[in-house]
Amino acid sequence: MASWWKEAVAYQIYPRSFKDSNGDGIGDLNGITEKLDYLQDLGIDLIWICPMYKSPNDDNGYDISDYQAIMDEFGTMADFDRLLEGVHARDMRLIIDLVVNHTSDEHPWFLESRSSRDNPKRDWYIWREGKNGAEPNNWEGIFKGSAWEFDPQTEQYFLHLFTRRQPDLNWENHDMRAAVYDMMRWWLNKGIDGFRIDAIAHMKKEPLLADAPNPDKLRYAPSMKSHLNYDGLLDYVDDMSRNVFKHYDIVTVGEMNGLFADRAEEWVGEHRNRLSMVFQFEHVRLWEPEEGLRPEPAVLKKIFTAWQEALEGKGWNALYVENHDLTRITSRWGDTEHHWRESATCIAALYFLMQGTPFIYQGQEIGMTNTRFGGIEDFDDVSAKNMWRELAAQGRSEEEIIAFLTNTGRDNSRTPMQWNNWPNAGFSDGEPWFPVNANYEMINVASQQQDPNSVLNFYRALIQLRRQEQTLIYGRYALELPQHEQIYAYRREREDDTFLVLCNMSSKAASWSDMELSLQGMHCVLGNYPQVDEDYRLHAWETRVYRI
Numbered sequence: 001m002a003s004w005w006k007e008a009v010a011y012q013i014y015p016r017s018f019k020d021s022n023g024d025g026i027g028d029l030n031g032i033t034e035k036l037d038y039l040q041d042l043g044i045d046l047i048w049i050c051p052m053y054k055s056p057n058d059d060n061g062y063d064i065s066d067y068q069a070i071m072d073e074f075g076t077m078a079d080f081d082r083l084l085e086g087v088h089a090r091d092m093r094l095i096i097d098l099v100v101n102h103t104s105d106e107h108p109w110f111l112e113s114r115s116s117r118d119n120p121k122r123d124w125y126i127w128r129e130g131k132n133g134a135e136p137n138n139w140e141g142i143f144k145g146s147a148w149e150f151d152p153q154t155e156q157y158f159l160h161l162f163t164r165r166q167p168d169l170n171w172e173n174h175d176m177r178a179a180v181y182d183m184m185r186w187w188l189n190k191g192i193d194g195f196r197i198d199a200i201a202h203m204k205k206e207p208l209l210a211d212a213p214n215p216d217k218l219r220y221a222p223s224m225k226s227h228l229n230y231d232g233l234l235d236y237v238d239d240m241s242r243n244v245f246k247h248y249d250i251v252t253v254g255e256m257n258g259l260f261a262d263r264a265e266e267w268v269g270e271h272r273n274r275l276s277m278v279f280q281f282e283h284v285r286l287w288e289p290e291e292g293l294r295p296e297p298a299v300l301k302k303i304f305t306a307w308q309e310a311l312e313g314k315g316w317n318a319l320y321v322e323n324h325d326l327t328r329i330t331s332r333w334g335d336t337e338h339h340w341r342e343s344a345t346c347i348a349a350l351y352f353l354m355q356g357t358p359f360i361y362q363g364q365e366i367g368m369t370n371t372r373f374g375g376i377e378d379f380d381d382v383s384a385k386n387m388w389r390e391l392a393a394q395g396r397s398e399e400e401i402i403a404f405l406t407n408t409g410r411d412n413s414r415t416p417m418q419w420n421n422w423p424n425a426g427f428s429d430g431e432p433w434f435p436v437n438a439n440y441e442m443i444n445v446a447s448q449q450q451d452p453n454s455v456l457n458f459y460r461a462l463i464q465l466r467r468q469e470q471t472l473i474y475g476r477y478a479l480e481l482p483q484h485e486q487i488y489a490y491r492r493e494r495e496d497d498t499f500l501v502l503c504n505m506s507s508k509a510a511s512w513s514d515m516e517l518s519l520q521g522m523h524c525v526l527g528n529y530p531q532v533d534e535d536y537r538l539h540a541w542e543t544r545v546y547r548i
C-alpha cells in the first residue's frame, strides 16, 4: 500500500553537532531552523532529530530528565514550535526520538522511585536486593561494567543497561506505561509526525533476572540474551500501538538490534499494526570487531537481499548506513585514501535505491569521514570512556586502545557538520563543543554546492531520481550477479519498467560478461564517473544506474 513515509527521503540530525546559532559552540534548535532551506533544497521530506529534551547530558541527551522540556543548551519550547512550523511550511515532516527504555537518574520519576522502598513509583524502575553482598546478578551493561548500581539510601540495586545515570524503566508496570503514553500523546497532539524509538530491542528483560551464562568466568557476563529482543517484547509494542500509534497518521521506526530478516514481518508487517519500519543491525555490527569492519560484498548481498525479500509485498524497510552510533561509512566500507569521492557515491547508490525509506545522517551527504584521536582526552562519548577503562584493565596498550576506538568509536560521527571552509567549518562562531574534523577545508557543503561532480550533488541526483520514479520506490528488488566478488548488482522492477543498479564495491576494476548479465537495450541514467568507458567493466568504486 502506498504511504507518504514510504515515498519520503529522511535525514537524521544530531542537534549538538549540526549548527550553532548563538556562538556558544553547541548546535541548537534555531541552528536547525536556519538550515531548513538547505534540507529542502537537497530534497529531504522527513527529518529525525536526536533527543533535544532536558537532560544532564551523561549520554548526550539520551538520558532525559524532563520529556516535556527542551535542553537549555538547545533552546526553548518556543524554538521547537518554530522549528516544527518551519518544517511543515516546507512540506516536510519531523519525527523525534522516543527514549523510554530508560530515563535520566535526574528524572522526577526516578527521584521519587529511589526515595523509599514503598514509594508508589518504586516499581516504575527495576530494583532488587543484592546477592551475597554483590549485585543481584552478573549482567554486564551495554556500556561495560555491571548493569546494576547500588543505592545507599534504600540499600537496593537498580538496573541500568546503559550508563549508571540511565536507570531502566520497568515496562511491566502499567502506571508507568500510562504516564509514558500521556507524554507521547502530548507530543503527537503538538503536531510531530512520529517517533524513532530508541533501544526498543532492550525494553523486555528476562523475567527472573537470572545470571547470564558465564563460561569464561568473567566478573560481569555478556547479558544480551537476557534482554535483547526477548520473548514477549512484541506485547509491549502492541500495547503502545493500541494506546497511541494507531490513533494517529504517523511514522514509527524502532531501533531494533537483534532482529533478523526471518522475523521482520512480525514487527513491520502491514497488517500487524505495530511499527512502520525498523532499523535492523545486521549490516552494521560494529561492536563485534571479530565480524570485521569492512564486510565482503558477499556478506552484504546476503543480508540486504534477505531483508528485501522478507518484506516484499508485506512490510517496509528502513535503509541506512550511518547514524550517530556508527563510524562514517566512507571510512568503514569505502576507500578514503584513493577513492574517497567514488566510494562515498558508490555506497550511496548501493543502499539508497533498494526498496525502503532511505535515511541520510548529517554529513553523510558530503562524504564526511572519521576523525583523528590522539589520546583518551580526545574522546567525549561515555561509551568510549567506559570501553577505554575496560580495555586498559585487560592490559591492552594505549596505542591498541586508541586504534580500536578510532575504528569503532561513536565520536567519529559526532564531529561538527562541515558547512564551509571558514573557521570551525562554519558550524559555530565560538569554540565548538567537540573539535571539527581537520579535513573541513576539503570536505564541506559550500564547496560541494559549486561542484557538479561532488558527493552532495550525487545525493541530490539520487534523491531526484527516486522521487520521479515509482519503480525505484515501490518496485521489486532482485539480486543480479550473485556470485561476483566485487560487484553488487540488483534490479528494481515494476510492471514493465526496470532499473539496474551496479556497484563495484572495491578499489580495483571489475568486469563481467554479457552472458552473466546483459546490458542490451539499457541506457545509463546516473553514474559517478564522467562517462561510461566500457560496457562490461567498472572502474574502482564505480556505480551506474541503467534503465531498460
Ligand code: TEU
Pocket (backbone or CB within 6 Å): 059, 062, 063, 099, 142, 162, 198, 199, 200, 201, 202, 255, 257, 287, 324, 325
Ligand atoms: O542506542 C542503543 C543501541 O545501540 C542498542 O540498541 C544496541 O543494541 C547496542 O548499542 C549494541 O551494543 C541508542 C542510541 O542510539 C544511543 O546513542 C544511546 O547511547 C543509547 O540508545 C542509550 O539511550
Ligand code: CA
Pocket (backbone or CB within 6 Å): 020, 021, 022, 023, 024, 025, 026, 027, 028, 073
Ligand atoms: Ca548554541
